[in-house]
Amino acid sequence: MPESVLPATARALLARTARVQRDGRAPSLVAGVVRDGGLAWSAGRGDVAGPHTDVQYRLGSISKTVTAVAVLRLRDEGRLHLDDPLDRHVPGTPLGDRSVGQLLSHLAGASAESPGGWWERVPGGSLEDLALGGEDVVLGEARRFHYSNLGFGLLGELVARLRGRSWDDVVTGEVLLPLGMTRTTPRPSGRAAQGYAVHPWADVVLAEPEHHAGVMAAAGQLWATLADLARFAAFLLGDTGDVLDPGTLEEMAVPAGVDPSSPAWSAYGLGLQVLRVDGRTLTGHGGSMPGFLAGVLVDREEGTGGVSLANTTSGLDPGLVPGLLADLRAAEPRVAEPWRPSPPPVPLDQLGVWYWGPAPSLLRAVAGGLLHLGPLPGRPGRASRFRGRDDGTWVGLDGYYAGEVLRIAPDHLDLGTFVLTREPYDPDAPVPGGVDERGWTSPDS
Template identity: 70%
Template sequence: MTELLPSTQRVLLARVARAQRDGRVPSLVAGVVRDGGLAWHAGRGALPGGAAADDVQYRIGSISKTVCAVTVLRLRDEGLLDLDDPLEDHVPGTPLGARTLGQLLSHLAGAGSESPGQWWERTPGGTLDELGLSDADRVLPAARRFHYSNLGFGLLGEVVARIRGRAWADVARDEVLLPLGMTRTSPRPQAPAASGLAVHPWADLVLDEPEHDAGVMAAAGQLWCTAADLARLGALLLGDTGGVLSPATVEEMTLPAGVDPSSPVWSGYGLGVQVQRLVRDGHTTTLVGHGGSMPGFLAGLWVDREEGTGALAMGNTTSGMDGGLPAALLADVRAAEPRVVEPWTPAPSPVDPQLLGPWFWGPSPYALRAVGGGLLHLGGLGRPGRASRFRVRPDGTWVGLDGYFAGETLRISADHLWLATFVFTRTPYDPAAPVPGGVAGTGWDVP
């Protein structure tokens, strides 16, 4: 693992120290993820006596949702469920039965933000039947708008538990945490662990927060984790999957739902992960990860997949810690030690090079290019336009990976491209190609 430069470490330590002091966080651990693990970390405040900063457990709250999503997607990849399945297929009898698993994963199911009854984050939980769900827990129509739902992830954990025939936490341990080497991540605290505290708003006093088993809501925010283990989860989001998921599935997790990613600044949600595009000091970057909060604890894990770097922060306070600390640490690392990209080298074209270059959608110029990884890119030539990357299918057609044509089929012939219902030709409205609506026999002329 490449160690950060001493000058970079000093900048990071100064930022973490200010965050702990200014936020009045009893203890705070932060770190940088690079090359598959924790490349740098620091602890500030009253850590448990004698404990190493990277081995102290904190509750990570909703970062547990990312682990839950991994367990669901493993079942999908095994063919045991589909993201279009209604919840009713796997957990019958709930008022959200018509909502799909994919909608639950991306907070588009219209499920209530919390479970019914007492505040689940401060009181022990029970079974799904004991929750007593009703129509009141269906607060919005499906797929109408993003609405963050802890209840939705409790239900997803129940899906996993019923398919596997054992508790969600056990499935997460055996199928995700242990295979990734996250041996210090658990549903209940294991020493050394920080105590959950609330800090008085007007005095430098603290109050103990309760700790409990959340029952069926565990998948929404139950886990405790160390900095070293949380860094390993960050490495998974950066592509080091350890065989737990395929790289393609991890990339699928990071695609935001219901957001136009061509906008310069936005925030969205993928499958169990938050996605945000930020502009800082003139630099635009997309971060993937999750924040987390439980009474007594705040946490954050964010990765920059383009830079191959992540950052995390965990503190034992109910409120006050700067939620933007991981993003700020990433900006510090990027400024001090920008990633040196791999050199360009020649590579075979995935199609006949004569098929590359200018194409026209009507009179609008586009260019078809070969890009890394055996992909094609179709985008506007010299002006804005719809753009997408494409990967070849076994039958020789190409499927859109992103942008306007994500999921659409591209077929390539010598004289035209057929994409959705659009036909791209070598010259504007080429009469020799099957242009929808035909081409006027008079050709191009002055009116």
């Protein structure tokens, strides 16, 4: 069981939640923070229809992350590859040449919504009922990020066809129940909130419709309690159990098409939103459906998560969950694990300063048997971590050199055709283009 937050922390968290519920005029709002695998604090505000941790609300697009987990389980089993064209598994759509990975990261150029009536407010049918056409392809593949509910509807169809049973059954049996999310269901079950729209100019509400979205369910169908959403936050923090390989979860959180060294950005991985907020990298997903708003974000470095559920169509401050995490971090910062000596993964004489041309870089051993290549302290420059491979080479895990191969020789480093030497432009090392035989001189010599 997680240790409860301190009373002063609980007061700050409650105060933020109460302000957001009041200012956003949400009929009800439940929120919590997660650490050590469970809810360390939670509260409900407004007219909550029962114990605040056990009332279902719609998750909306958080369902996409659950769908992505189901897709990546198929990939890990060898049933598909992220580079596979959709047509290989779901033939006959106008997006057949777009890859599974592009659909997961919203880079396939699929239209934002499915054709026909607004799928969030009308009952859905089969893929054939959508009658997809050329207008559902709005951009070239990999041209730019374009959020697509339709894309995830197609991924749900892919999951159903490869598993031979409905998307509902697959995600329930392979993701939700193994994680202990027994109160997460495709339709409301037991205690559940009514979804409302709140009038913009008066304090009155209008009930929103609810139905099964058919083939579009994979984009936003699920309902969950706060307790279950907290369990999903623990999953995103690394408590994956037998549902997903931890390495695959890390892969989901790699932002596509964004330089993560920038101070502030918002991106998308494989079914996960990745945000840079106040110097922290947060991963998770937001969700909305008519009558409901939801959010789950985790700070993997801090080991904490935030969750929220509300029964209102719009108007809630999107900064609630990041704010809860900031409050918790400020009041009860994580105490780092103690440093302990450990053997380096390479000989000591291979570590230290290397030069790319005249620019120094520092190669050092870091925790987990990894290497880190980056600028000297206080200097700007590119930085990446590297993991060793069986053939003696090292592969970049993040930063500029993600996916690139590092080879270490006694007199140089070879990194993506860049050669780093022990001295600036060492004439005895294989510097591309050679080194001027005159060596280093003054301009007027």
